[in-house]
Amino acid sequence: MVPITTFHYLVVAAALFVLGVIGVLTRRNVVIVLMSIELILNAVNLNLVAFSRMWGNLHGQVFSIFVTVDAAAEAAVGLGILIAFFRNKETINVDEIDLLKW
């Protein structure tokens, strides 16, 4: 059996990242777009922790905790914007959000 190396973790993280990018680019529901951004941040976290294990120090893990903090802040602000928008336009579709389009 092939031992699991950093390479394997990088491939998994790349797959999760690309899934998140597909979700951001193709879905119309803003909530699912925000969930896809969480998926992307998780892929980045997985990369950071895998490299932290590869180099044998903990800086990557500490940085992944900062990424988690950023994800929480981003989710709170994004969902706040979504609720404010839903109050005005009664829709949560990305392609109908065109208030600033001239």
Next chain:
Amino acid sequence: MSPAINSAVSTINSGMAPVATPWFFYALAGLAVASGVAVITRRNAVHAALALIVTLLSVAGLYLMLYAPFVAGVQIIVYAGGIMVLFLFVIMLVNIERSSKERRFNRMWPVALAASCALMALFVSAFVKGRALFPDRMISLPESSNTQQIAAMLYGEVSKTGQYRMGQYTFAFEIASLLLLVAILGAVIMTKKKI
């Protein structure tokens, strides 16, 4: 002793003690990717949120396999316990009946899919070409005091090992708390009807 147990013991004694067999890695990775696919394809946003919780939990399992129990705990508590509850509340606030009857994907989805597949091919080719950079054996961390060392790096608690400088990331830690404060204020102000 049976040969299987002997080989397992010798693996542990040789210093490369695996936390679990590679099958666990493949199972967790497959679960993460499969439920990630479910996140971006489900029509109902609640189903997508539940699939995202499965993804987050299996990524937490991968963190455990990487000897990162603190990050795994943060992942479960903050992501699966905090952020996903926020998502589910917002899904309940906005109507899902109307949006679940509409088109799921926007008009440009074939282009976006092709671009994303090109991105994946780029990643995989870069990793395969640079595979010589990754050592076959991972350096094992001192996992017993992992949490303590991360706490020491963050805000300078007493650490027995003294391997890391104390409070190396204190300034970044304070900036992160400021970021959270700004996010709380922003979310409250934007969500209020009249300020």
